[in-house]
Amino acid sequence: MTSYHSHPPKAYRRFESVCTQAPNAIAVVHEGKPVTYQQLQTQVLERSEALIRQGLADHPYMPLMANRCLEYLITMLACCKLGITYVSIEPSTPSKRLIAVLEQLGCNHLLLLGQPTDLRPDPTLTCFRLDDCGTLCSDGPALRQPIRRRLDDASVITVMFTSGTTGVPKGVRISQDGLLNLVDNVQQQVQGKPRSYVHHSSIGFDAALFEVWVPLLTGACVTLQPSEFNIDALDHCVRAASCDVLLLTTSLFHLVAQHRLSMLEAVRVLYVGGEVLKPVHARALLLANPRITLVNGYGPTENTVFSTWYSLNKPEDAERDVIPIGQFLHQVHGKIVDAKLQEVEVGTPGELLLTGANLALGYLDEALTPTRFLQLPEGTYYRTGDYVIQDEHGMLFYQGRIDEQVKIKGFRVEIAEVEHALTQLPGVAQAVVQAHVMNDLENSLHAFIVFRHGSPTIEESKLMSLLGDRLPHYMVPRRIHYLAELPLTANGKVDKRSLQPPEKAAVVSPQAGSAVLEIWSGILGTRNLQLEHSIYGYGASSLSVVMAHSRINEILGRTTPFDEVARLSTFQEWVQYYATHADPVTSLRSQHGNH
Numbered sequence: 225m226t227s228y229h230s231h232p233p234k235a236y237r238r239f240e241s242v243c244t245q246a247p248n249a250i251a252v253v254h255e256g257k258p259v260t261y262q263q264l265q266t267q268v269l270e271r272s273e274a275l276i277r278q279g280l281a282d283h284p285y286m287p288l289m290a291n292r293c294l295e296y297l298i299t300m301l302a303c304c305k306l307g308i309t310y311v312s313i314e315p316s317t318p319s320k321r322l323i324a325v326l327e328q329l330g331c332n333h334l335l336l337l338g339q340p341t342d343l344r345p346d347p348t349l350t351c352f353r354l355d356d357c358g359t360l361c362s363d364g365p366a367l368r369q370p371i372r373r374r375l376d377d378a379s380v381i382t383v384m385f386t387s388g389t390t391g392v393p394k395g396v397r398i399s400q401d402g403l404l405n406l407v408d409n410v411q412q413q414v415q416g417k418p419r420s421y422v423h424h425s426s427i428g429f430d431a432a433l434f435e436v437w438v439p440l441l442t443g444a445c446v447t448l449q450p451s452e453f454n455i456d457a458l459d460h461c462v463r464a465a466s467c468d469v470l471l472l473t474t475s476l477f478h479l480v481a482q483h484r485l486s487m488l489e490a491v492r493v494l495y496v497g498g499e500v501l502k503p504v505h506a507r508a509l510l511l512a513n514p515r516i517t518l519v520n521g522y523g524p525t526e527n528t529v530f531s532t533w534y535s536l537n538k539p540e541d542a543e544r545d546v547i548p549i550g551q552f553l554h555q556v557h558g559k560i561v562d563a564k565l566q567e568v569e570v571g572t573p574g575e576l577l578l579t580g581a582n583l584a585l586g587y588l589d590e591a592l593t594p595t596r597f598l599q600l601p602e603g604t605y606y607r608t609g610d611y612v613i614q615d616e617h618g619m620l621f622y623q624g625r626i627d628e629q630v631k632i633k634g635f636r637v638e639i640a641e642v643e644h645a646l647t648q649l650p651g652v653a654q655a656v657v658q659a660h661v662m663n664d665l666e667n668s669l670h671a672f673i674v675f676r677h678g679s680p681t682i683e684e685s686k687l688m689s690l691l692g693d694r695l696p697h698y699m700v701p702r703r704i705h706y707l708a709e710l711p712l713t714a715n716g717k718v719d720k721r722s723l724q725p726p727e728k729a730a731v732v733s734p735q736a737g738s739a740v741l742e743i744w745s746g747i748l749g750t751r752n753l754q755l756e757h758s759i760y761g762y763g764a765s766s767l768s769v770v771m772a773h774s775r776i777n778e779i780l781g782r783t784t785p786f787d788e789v790a791r792l793s794t795f796q797e798w799v800q801y802y803a804t805h806a807d808p809v810t811s812l813r814s815q816h817g818n819h
Contacts, residue, residue: 330371395588473634
């Protein structure tokens with residue numbers, strides 16, 4: 225038995241305290257079935273013993289490939305009890321990226337939860353699964369000898385991987401103290417009462433730390449949304465759970481504000497973050513739901529989800545051109561510096577450095593840690609790479625990025641990593657990737673590439689497929705544009721300002737007599753869509769599919785199921801679907817024209 229088993233870390237002791245105080249309170253709701261804290265704790269103890277029997281408790285890291293499910297939460301808590309650092313991995317993770325992650329962890333094992341029994345991400349891995357009786361079993365090669373633990377490994381609760389400039393994902397070591405400080409800050413903000421939360425984010429996204437650990441360490445209830453994301457399922461889950469504390473990425477909130485504000489009727493505290501919050505959508509929410517508090521949060525994964533936040537309680541709070549990212553959380557500190565790391569005066573923009581209780585314990589790659597975690601005379605600070613400005617009232621305002629890092633669907637993406645992956649593809653000589661705003665809603669990546677022999681040697685769809693084997697979905701560009709050569713400035717540098725996606729259309733004429741095509745043209749901001757073409761070839765994303773579905777249903781006054789339209793891949797399929805499941809397209813066109 226590992227020594228960590230007898231002395232559980234701080235986070236697990238907090239969970240034990242909740243179980244003791246409220247054993248019969250509902251901890252988790254999964255697939256409509258409630259689980260009490262006492263029941264959850266019993267299953268966690270059983271799972272921890274199973275991990276010990278399999279020899280997994282001797283390893284510092286436990287990679288978990290899972291969807292949002294009860295078994296994932298049980299295993300996560302069991303790892304916490306044993307002092308094992310759990311690592312959440314999405315089932316959609318490309319195999320090459322998965323291997324890169326496991327190599328950094330020094331693991332050849334993977335625990336698969338809720339996955340098909342024939343799934344084997346790589347033949348060199350030892351895969352652990354739960355059989356039909358709930359027993360943990362394995363197949364594949366024998367476990368490697370455990371790697372040597374670092375002195376502070378017991379303080380690390382999880383490792384979260386973010387995009388890296390070298391093409392290798394960076395593993396951020398999240399501390400127990402940082403997680404607990406986040407939990408305490410949220411609990412204080414929601415006034416400490418047990419609440420109802422919904423876990424809908426990707427398990428590999430730092431928002432999942434908020435959605436899972438905050439409720440479980442404060443005696444609240446967390447409802448797990450079904451694995452596949454769609455706005456109908458989220459709407460249903462939020463309502464069914466009577467969710468009163470919710471976290472949405474900013475781009476998803478903007479979409480909800482435009483099309484599903486009623487979804488937030490019961491929510492009392494809504495956290496948003498990841499991108500710049502638009503005042504118009506904040507005002508719309510605060511007008512529709514006067515009892516809600518909207519919290520505009522900011523923070524890198526390296527400082528445990530949120531570092532600053534700003535609360536809006538009434539429409540007047542959003543009556544400004546730019547909404548601040550607010551002030552530091554309790555026990556979080558920072559300073560604004562110039563290029564020489566000297567503090568700037570109030571009102572002067574500079575780079576934000578962060579320190580305090582939320583600070584991560586560096587990266588898995590120890591050589592990378594000192595490049596971002598600075599040892600200054602007053603302590604360790606994380607270089608955010610973000611420009612901010614502080615006003616005379618102490619409010620922080622986000623000003624932009626210093627480097628070429630962007631947020632896509634709430635995930636942090638290093639442009640250099642995408643460019644590196646593109647140049648590894650057959651025939652590609654040069655690649656430049658830029659982020660552009662789609663339909664005033666979300667950032668999207670566009671790639672501009674030059675082939676070695678001048679003309680394209682491979683189709684765009686094939687390039688997309690190859691990229692999907694190397695990069696997670698949110699890092700794959702919406703479109704790849706072929707160029708004979710990259711434009712240069714007078715100084716011989718790439719002229720990125722001249723690299724623009726196809727011109728957006730202010731007004732798009734009806735195409736092929738289809739208002740469905742009209743609506744899609746408006747959403748994608750692109751002329752000359754053809755019915756037989758794929759919507760994804762024009763840069764459609766899950767959010768734009770949600771928008772199209774919502775707008776067409778709104779015009780028709782129908783409630784066609786989202787999961788049906790989500791399977792449609794061409795514009796022609798969309799037209800045919802609505803021709804058979806709703807009023808004829810001619811009727812749709814007339815209503816759309818009168819809108």
